[in-house]
Amino acid sequence: MKLVFMGTPDFARTSLKKLIHSPHEVVAVVTVPDKPQGRGQKLKPSPVKQLAVDLGLPVLQPVKLRDPQFVEQLKQFNADAFVVVAFKILPPEVFNIPPKGTVNLHASLLPRYRGAAPINWAIINGETETGVTTILINERVDEGNMLLQKSVPIAPDMTAGELHDLLAEIGADVLVETLNRLEANDIVPVKQDEGQATRAPKITRKICHLNFNQTAQKVHNWIRGLSPYPAAYCYWQGKLLKIFRSRPVARLSDDVPPGTVVKVFKNGFTVKCASGAVDIFEVQVQGKKRMTVEDFLNGYRLQAGQLLE
Template sequence: MRIVFMGTPDFAVASLAALVNTGFEVAAVVTAADKPAGRGQKLSESAVKKYAIEQGLPVLQPIKLKDPEFIAALKAINADLHVVVAFRMLPEMVWSMPPKGTINLHGSLLPQYRGAAPINHAIINGEKESGVTTFLLKQEIDTGDVIDSRKVSIADDDTAGDLHDKLMVVGADLLVDTVKAIEAGDYQEIPQDPAVEIKHAPKIFKDFCNIDWNQSAETVYNLVRGLSPYPTAFTTLNDKNLKIFKATVEHKEPGIAAGGFLSDGKTYLKFATKDGFLKLTDLQYEGKKRMTVEEFLRGIRL
């Protein structure tokens, strides 16, 4: 069975490597175009492209997925199945092309957390469980028939980065099992339940990351976890942005206005919420590197 794999970041590399290591024929890889990055604005290759080149796999990098040259090249590959992991929304002419369809690996237990940021929003909402789902693509995003899924528990102190790494490994195994089932014709297509009340996972923008200290300590804590390590929750201190990567909750009456802070200038810095404190442990001040709260306090006068 000839496969075209479509993906861009590290999350997708694990799945691509699992398919290659299992012995599936990956006829080509489709990934994002190289982009300028860093101070020198040198062209940077996606993680998937780097892995594909190491494995000697043909790589396609279309700017537009409806480009006639790209469509012609894709048809010429004559794939049986397209596999999508952390890529872009595909036009119908692409996902409907192969005879066995196009499957996607999604970082949630569908139908919950459809959208671009399922890992972040699961943590932000304080979920205790998430998972990965393989499903067949159709027109509306993340709504296709489910083939299989796996559950993953979320610890109370897991960040989005921690959950990402768990799902990356479990997702790669699930994808291999799904492709094996499709190759054998031994699988069911299960429609997503339209009666379920859906929690969405839209793309995250900067304004969303700005902490509202009038919320509960638990809510702010989950926001910090859900945005760490990227794009990162932040507040302002001395008129500069302060990114917060890790923190703990203190459940006690704040005694000061929400958004105010307490510090001994040496070992702790904590911000008041409406019902407690968020005690910072790992942060980054504007113009500085990421550091512990102790390192930060040694270099600043509050």
């Protein structure tokens, strides 16, 4: 089939890479406009654009998806299907163009975790399983009829970053299989069960602020569910401290408030929670690089009894 691919981040780049080596032909790529980044505010292309340029594919970067000129450009490619991975919400005048429909790859077992951050919320909520789903896009975000689904286990210490990379690879394979079967008319779309639907809203700065007045397991899930980006954080001696790696431990004897550092050891430190505690192993002090706690302790005086707020 002839495809127009739409995506932006690394997660989408993995799918584009896989599609290039599939039986299908990617005739064009749609991504976001280049954005200013860094101190010099130089324009930087999205990961998907970088790959598309390397592959010599036509790239469209519309500011508005309803722009009549952009819509007309899409029609000129005569694609059999559009493929969407981690992109914007498409209007009907775009997703209704191709005869085979517009296929979206979503990083959850729909209808669970509809929304912008399914990987993060699956871990934050302590799920032991998640996966990927391909759907046909309709007017309601993440609510289209399902095509294929594949589940994967979530290991107890797996971070959002690690799960992201795993689902990107698995999702790319499921996407190719979906398109193969769609071309062969060997797939029956299935309506989502609204009774099973849950949400995965965008991660905000407020959500990233750690609350140690919870169980150790919940704090651990919060940390790994936001690692490596945007990262859970707290405050230590007035400095913002991001936390990337942790482990829940049973520690109930200390009669101190949640958030209190109760132990400092060579490569970590232990923080009291509402029940139990967490060992912390990797951090980033405001204005500094991410580092192991062992390196952190070489430059900062963290002591038992101090409070993480």
